[in-house]
Amino acid sequence: MSASNFQSSALGKLLTYLSILLFLSIPWLLSALGLESAPYWVDVLNNIGLYTMLALSLNLILGQAGMFHMGHAAFFAVGAYTTAILNLNHGWSIMATMPVAALAAGFVAAVLAGPIIHLRGDYLLIVTIGIVEIVRIALTNDIFGLTGGPSGLFGIARPSFFGFKLTKPHHFFYFIWFMVILSLILFNWLENSRFGRALKFIKEDAVAAENMGINTTFYKFLAFVVGAAWAGVAGTVFACRLRTVSPESFNFGESVVLFTIVILGGSGSQKGVLLGSFLVMGLPQILRDFQDKRFLIFGAALVVMMIFRPQGLIPPKPARFCLPEPWAERYGSKGD
Amino acid sequence: MRILSLSNVTKTFGGLVAVGGVSCGVERGSVVGLIGPNGAGKTTVFNLITGSIKPDDGHIFFSGHSISGLKPHKVVTLGVARTFQTIRLFPKLSALENVLSGCHCRMRSGLISSVLRLPSQRLEEKLVIDRAMSELEFVGLARLWRSSSGSLPYGDQRRLEIARALATEPKLLILDEPAGGMNEQETIELRKLVFNIRDRDITVLLIEHDMSFVMHVCDQLLVMENGLLIAQGEPQDIQKDPKVIEAYLGVDDDR
Structure with missing residues (x-):
C-alpha cells in the first residue's frame, strides 16, 4: 500500500466522520437559524431514519440473500403492536419491550418461513404480499381482542433514558439516528462474515453454493428471521414515536416503499439503502411545492432510473480483504 | 479399502x-x-x-x-467435493471469495459471534483467508486472488473450481x-x-x-x-x- 493511498483513505475517513457530525448537528443548526419549520424538517429526517432502519433489515433478505420479499411491513407491524400491547396493557417501559418486539417479529417470520422459504423469485413475492395482507386484516379484526381493531391502539408511552423523557422531534432525532448507526454497524459486520458470505453465494448461484457445502435452506431461513426481527425493533421505534399504532400504517404500500428503497438505492449496498431512504422518503417532502404533481415527478424519476441504472444508484462494492503474511508480501496486501 | x-x-x-x-x-x-x-x-x-x-x-x-x-x-x-461440467463459479466474485465458499463448511462462527465480532470469529476469518490462499497457490492461481472469477481465462476457471472444491477438505x-x-x-x-x-x-x-x-x-x-x-x-x-x-x-x- 503506497503512502498517498494511505493518506487518501485517512482523508476519506475524516470526511466521513465530519459529515456524520454535521448531519447530527442539523436539528441544532435549524433551531439556531430560527426557522419556524425546523421541527417539521427534523420530523422528516426522523421518518427517513426509521425507514433506513427498516430498509437495512429488508436489505439483508432482499439485497444480500436475493429473496424477493415484499411483505416486510408485516414484521414491522408485529414489532410495533408488541410494544404497544406490552406498554398499554402491562405497563412495560418502551425500551424493555424492544427485545420482545424483535423476538415476536422473528418468531412470526420463523413460523411463516418454514413452508415458503424454498419458493423462488416471483412466487415468493406473491406469497409475501399475502402475508402482509393477512397481518393487516388480522389487526383490523382485533385479533385476540388485543389490537384494538381498525382504529388501533393509542396512548403509548414515550421512551425515557435515565429519567430523561423523549418528547420533542429533535430528541427522537438522536434516538432514531443512533439506532440507524447501530444498524449500519451490525449489518456491516454481518455482511463481512461467514453468514454474510453464505448469503452472497446463495444470491449468486444457489446450486453452486449448496454443492460447496452451504446449507442454503437454513441460511435463507436465518436471513428471513434476522431481517424480520430487526424490523420488529424498528416497530418499537415507530410505536413510541407516534404514540399510536393502527393497521393502516402497515399496509401493502409500506412494503412496496421499502422494496423500492432497497432496489432503487442498490440491492445489497448499505450506502445505496441510505441514499434510497433519503430519496424515497425525503424527495416527496421537498417536492411539496408541486402539490399533487409530486408523486408523478417521483414516479417518472423511478421509471427513468430503472431503465438507465437497473443495478441501483450505488451498487454494492466488491468485498475487501487484507491478506495476512506471508501472502501480502508475495501477492499484494489489499484488493478490491 | x-x-x-x-x-x-x-x-x-x-x-x-x-x-x-x-x-x-x-x-x-x-x-x-x-x-x-x-x-x-x-x-x-x-x-x-x-x-x-x-x-x-x-x-x-x-x-x-x-x-x-x-x-x-x-x-x-x-x-465429497465436486466440480461441474459447465463451470459454476460465482462469476462476479473474486477468486479468493470463490475459494472461501468452499471453506464455509469447515468454519464454526455463527450469527452471534459474527454480529458481535467476537475474537474467535476474527481469528477464524484470518485463518480462513490463509487457508484459501494455500488452495489458490496449490492450483497456481494465488497471484490472481483479486480478479473476478468470470474474467479469468477458461483453463484458470477450471483450476479455480478445483481449488474451491479442495477448500472443503x-x-x-x-x-x-x-x-x-x-x-x-x-x-x-x-x-x-x-x-x-x-x-x-x-x-x-x-x-x-x-x-x-x-x-x-x-x-x-x-x-x-x-x-x-x-x-x-x-x-x-x-x-x-x-x-x-x-x-x-x-x-x-x-x-
Missing part, C-alpha cells in the same frame, strides 16, 4: 433409464475415470453421489456412511470433464495437478472424454453405456475390451 461404493443404483427420468442398477466401487487413494459415450449416464451418476438428485433405488456408501438421498451440503460436509474429489475446453499445455498441467491432489491422500473420480488424459492419469476405469456399467478395470485392459470398443466405435454390420 473402498472409499465409495454404489450398489444397484437406479435413476429414471420419465421413461428413460438414465442409470440402471449400477454397482461399483472406488478404492481409497486411487484416481478413477468414468468414461463412456455421450448420454451414457455419467453425469447422472455424479449427481446421484453428490446428492443433487435422489436415486429411485439402490444405495450409495461413502466411507462408512449411507449417503443416498442426503442433501448436497451434507454430502460435502462428509467429505474432501476425501473424495469428483471432477466432471476437468480437461474440457483446455488446450494441450493446460491439459498437461492438469495432469500434474491431479497427481498432486492424489498425493494429498485425496481420492479422485473423474469424467473425461480426452482419452490420452484418462489413460495417463487413471489407475482404474469404469465404462458406462446407456445407463449400464459395461466394463471396469485397468486402463490398458479397458482399451482392449471388445465391449468398450463396440460402445465407442459401433459394430461392423458386414461381419
Whole structure:
C-alpha cells in the first residue's frame, strides 16, 4: 500500500466522520437559524431514519440473500403492536419491550418461513404480499381482542433514558439516528462474515453454493428471521414515536416503499439503502411545492432510473480483504 | 479399502433409464475415470453421489456412511467435493471469495459471534483467508486472488473450481470433464495437478472424454453405456475390451 493511498483513505475517513457530525448537528443548526419549520424538517429526517432502519433489515433478505420479499411491513407491524400491547396493557417501559418486539417479529417470520422459504423469485413475492395482507386484516379484526381493531391502539408511552423523557422531534432525532448507526454497524459486520458470505453465494448461484457445502435452506431461513426481527425493533421505534399504532400504517404500500428503497438505492449496498431512504422518503417532502404533481415527478424519476441504472444508484462494492503474511508480501496486501 | 461404493443404483427420468442398477466401487487413494459415450449416464451418476438428485433405488456408501438421498451440503460436509461440467463459479466474485465458499463448511462462527465480532470469529476469518490462499497457490492461481472469477481465462476457471472444491477438505474429489475446453499445455498441467491432489491422500473420480488424459492419469476405469456399467478395470485392459470398443466405435454390420 503506497503512502498517498494511505493518506487518501485517512482523508476519506475524516470526511466521513465530519459529515456524520454535521448531519447530527442539523436539528441544532435549524433551531439556531430560527426557522419556524425546523421541527417539521427534523420530523422528516426522523421518518427517513426509521425507514433506513427498516430498509437495512429488508436489505439483508432482499439485497444480500436475493429473496424477493415484499411483505416486510408485516414484521414491522408485529414489532410495533408488541410494544404497544406490552406498554398499554402491562405497563412495560418502551425500551424493555424492544427485545420482545424483535423476538415476536422473528418468531412470526420463523413460523411463516418454514413452508415458503424454498419458493423462488416471483412466487415468493406473491406469497409475501399475502402475508402482509393477512397481518393487516388480522389487526383490523382485533385479533385476540388485543389490537384494538381498525382504529388501533393509542396512548403509548414515550421512551425515557435515565429519567430523561423523549418528547420533542429533535430528541427522537438522536434516538432514531443512533439506532440507524447501530444498524449500519451490525449489518456491516454481518455482511463481512461467514453468514454474510453464505448469503452472497446463495444470491449468486444457489446450486453452486449448496454443492460447496452451504446449507442454503437454513441460511435463507436465518436471513428471513434476522431481517424480520430487526424490523420488529424498528416497530418499537415507530410505536413510541407516534404514540399510536393502527393497521393502516402497515399496509401493502409500506412494503412496496421499502422494496423500492432497497432496489432503487442498490440491492445489497448499505450506502445505496441510505441514499434510497433519503430519496424515497425525503424527495416527496421537498417536492411539496408541486402539490399533487409530486408523486408523478417521483414516479417518472423511478421509471427513468430503472431503465438507465437497473443495478441501483450505488451498487454494492466488491468485498475487501487484507491478506495476512506471508501472502501480502508475495501477492499484494489489499484488493478490491 | 473402498472409499465409495454404489450398489444397484437406479435413476429414471420419465421413461428413460438414465442409470440402471449400477454397482461399483472406488478404492481409497486411487484416481478413477468414468468414461463412456455421450448420454451414457455419467453425469447422472455424479449427481446421484453428490446428492443433487435422489436415486429411485439402490444405495450409495461413502466411507462408512449411507449417503443416498442426503442433501448436497451434507454430502460435502462428509467429505465429497465436486466440480461441474459447465463451470459454476460465482462469476462476479473474486477468486479468493470463490475459494472461501468452499471453506464455509469447515468454519464454526455463527450469527452471534459474527454480529458481535467476537475474537474467535476474527481469528477464524484470518485463518480462513490463509487457508484459501494455500488452495489458490496449490492450483497456481494465488497471484490472481483479486480478479473476478468470470474474467479469468477458461483453463484458470477450471483450476479455480478445483481449488474451491479442495477448500472443503474432501476425501473424495469428483471432477466432471476437468480437461474440457483446455488446450494441450493446460491439459498437461492438469495432469500434474491431479497427481498432486492424489498425493494429498485425496481420492479422485473423474469424467473425461480426452482419452490420452484418462489413460495417463487413471489407475482404474469404469465404462458406462446407456445407463449400464459395461466394463471396469485397468486402463490398458479397458482399451482392449471388445465391449468398450463396440460402445465407442459401433459394430461392423458386414461381419
